[in-house]
Amino acid sequence: MDCFFAAVEIRDNPVLLNHAVAVGGNRDRRGVISTCNYKAREFGVRSAMSTAMALKLCPGLVLMDSRMSVYAGISAQIRAIFHKYTDLVEPLSLDEAFLDVTECTQCHGSASLIAEKIRQEIFEQTQLTASAGVAPNKFMAKIASDLNKPNGQYIITPDDVDAFALAMPLNKISGVGKVTFSKLEQYGLLNGEDIRNTSPEFLNRHFGKLADVLINRCNGIDNSAVVANRVRKSVGVERTLPNDLTTPQECEVIIERLYPELIRRFDKSDDDLVIHKQGIKLKFEDFQSTTVEQTSESADYALFIQLLNQALERGEGRKVRLVGLNLGLRPEQNLIVNDDEDKEQLDLFE
Numbered sequence: 306m307d308c309f310f311a312a313v314e315i316r317d318n319p320v321l322l323n324h325a326v327a328v329g330g331n332r333d334r335r336g337v338i339s340t341c342n343y344k345a346r347e348f349g350v351r352s353a354m355s356t357a358m359a360l361k362l363c364p365g366l367v368l369m370d371s372r373m374s375v376y377a378g379i380s381a382q383i384r385a386i387f388h389k390y391t392d393l394v395e396p397l398s399l400d401e402a403f404l405d406v407t408e409c410t411q412c413h414g415s416a417s418l419i420a421e422k423i424r425q426e427i428f429e430q431t432q433l434t435a436s437a438g439v440a441p442n443k444f445m446a447k448i449a450s451d452l453n454k455p456n457g458q459y460i461i462t463p464d465d466v467d468a469f470a471l472a473m474p475l476n477k478i479s480g481v482g483k484v485t486f487s488k489l490e491q492y493g494l495l496n497g498e499d500i501r502n503t504s505p506e507f508l509n510r511h512f513g514k515l516a517d518v519l520i521n522r523c524n525g526i527d528n529s530a531v532v533a534n535r536v537r538k539s540v541g542v543e544r545t546l547p548n549d550l551t552t553p554q555e556c557e558v559i560i561e562r563l564y565p566e567l568i569r570r571f572d573k574s575d576d577d578l579v580i581h582k583q584g585i586k587l588k589f590e591d592f593q594s595t596t597v598e599q600t601s602e603s604a605d606y607a608l609f610i611q612l613l614n615q616a617l618e619r620g621e622g623r624k625v626r627l628v629g630l631n632l633g634l635r636p637e638q639n640l641i642v643n644d645d646e647d648k649e650q651l652d653l654f655e
Contacts, residue, residue, distance in 0.1 A: 306383070306427075307434045307455035309400035310340035310376055314369045316432050326367045330356035336545055339371060343455060355592070376400075379431055386426045390419055393531045401450075403443050405531035417460050424458065441466060444527035448477050466525035471498040478522045480515060488512075497523035536636060537578060540570045541586075543629025549590050550625040553617055559628045560585075560609055567630045568604060578634040580604060585612040587620060588627035595619045604632060 306312065310328040315321045325345035330336015336356045348363035360366055380399040387394045393405035404423075412418035420437040427435045434456035438449025445461050452459040461469050474496055476486040492511065494500060500508070500523040508516035521527065542563050550556050571580070583605065584598030597612045597619075609630060617625075 306400035307436055308340050308342045309433070310371065311342040311345075311369070312433050313372075313376060313379060315342065317375075321367060324367045325350070325363050325365060326369060327356075327359060328369050328371050329359070330368070330545070341366075379433070382430055383427055383435075386423055386430065389426075390423065393533050395531045395533060395535060403446065403531045417458070420458050424456075442525075442527040443529055443531065444479070444522055445469065445525065447479075448473070470523050470525040471496070471501070473497045473523065475500070475519070475523075478518065480518055485512075485515065537574060537634055539631050539633050540567070540574055541629060541631030542567045542570060543586060543627060545588075545627045546625070550628075553614065556587075556613055556617070556625055556628055557610060560606075560613060560630065563628065563630050564604075564606055564609065567632065571604065571632055571634075574634065577637050579637045580632050581635045582633035583608060583612070584631050584633070585609055585616055586627070586629035586631065587613075587616045587625050589620050589623040590626055591623060592626075593623075594627075598631075598633070 311326045314328060315326055323344070325342065325348060327338045327341035327345050327350060329338035329340075338350060338352055338354045338356060338359050340352055341350045341359070345359075345363055345366055348366075350359045350363050350366060356368065360368075376399055383400075384394065384396065384402070387402060387404055390409050390411055391404050391406050393407075395403040397403065406416050406419050409419055412422055416439045420439050424435045424437060427433060436450055436454045436456060437458035438446040438452070438461075439458060440446040440449050440461040441463050445466065449459040449461050475481050475489050475494060476483075481489070488511075489495070492503075494503065500519050505516065505520060508519060512519065544559060544563060546559065550559070580601060580603055582598050583601045584596055586594060586596045588594045595616050597616045599608060599612060601608055
């Protein structure tokens with residue numbers, strides 16, 4: 306979807322149509338921007354930016370409170386449209402999903418025509434625009450979905466894959482953030498062609514496990530399947546504070562407030578999921594973040610305090626602007642007893 310949350314607010318309040326609009330923290334309390342429209346982006350406003358910074362860049366920015374229940378309802382409408390064409394739908398968020406239409410016979414089996422039809426139905430039902438990427442694999446489709454926004458689509462045919470991968474900037478690859486991309490630049494590696502002209506030994510020596518990802522993606526390879534029923538891997542809760550915290554005791558007060566909500570969210574998760582680790586996230590006054598995790602079979606409040614102290618040590622005295630708690634989840638192992646040998650059969654991946 307195109308600037309989904311902001312687009313919903315403009316749809317429901319047309320007077321906002323020609324204004325820079327963002328959904329996020331209010332002026333009178335510190336927060337971050339969830340989504341902004343394209344007019345706001347012209348000023349440099351973007352998702353995950355602090356509200357204070359967004360208002361500096363765009364003083365006329367109209368800030369709207371989030372209406373998550375409304376967005377979720379529209380997302381359900383959109384997902385129902387997806388399922389008219391395929392059951393292989395892998396949601397990434399409320400406003401984004403992968404669809405495998407390999408076996409779809411509608412629109413003469415043409416993926417590009419299916420994408421056009423889906424976008425048309427979304428607009429007819431919601432009056433909101435969507436963009437699409439069409440490609441032979443998930444990685445390419447994800448990149449393509451951003452190349453003709455808003456309200457457009459971009460197609461990478463099988464014959465186009467090689468040329469596209471050669472010219473592809475490396476910061477388009479998932480896992481290549483600012484720090485990694487800066488390191489790649491230092492070695493003169495900017496696009497797919499550069500990677501393909503570099504020896505695997507060099508890439509492994511300097512980039513470790515990421516080397517295989519770089520090599521595959523720069524050859525247009527992604528064999529991952531669209532997973533319709535993805536297992537939830539974590540549950541978490543976090544809070545950006547109205548004022549920076551300066552002491553461990555102040556952070557502990559926030560943890561005490563967040564902990565019951567974390568437990569409530571875990572209790573609402575699937576019954577067959579169990580805890581296997583827990584962690585704490587801190588964001589400091591300079592917007593740098595750190596996360597400390599440890600193996601755990603249950604939500605342990607005392608362990609969160611212990612992890613807090615480790616995270617604060619990493620902060621080296623910096624003030625704290627955000628505190629978050631999370632639980633890592635995995636499916637409960639099904640143990641099968643062999644009556645003859647009286648031994649437990651391990652899970653397939655043990």
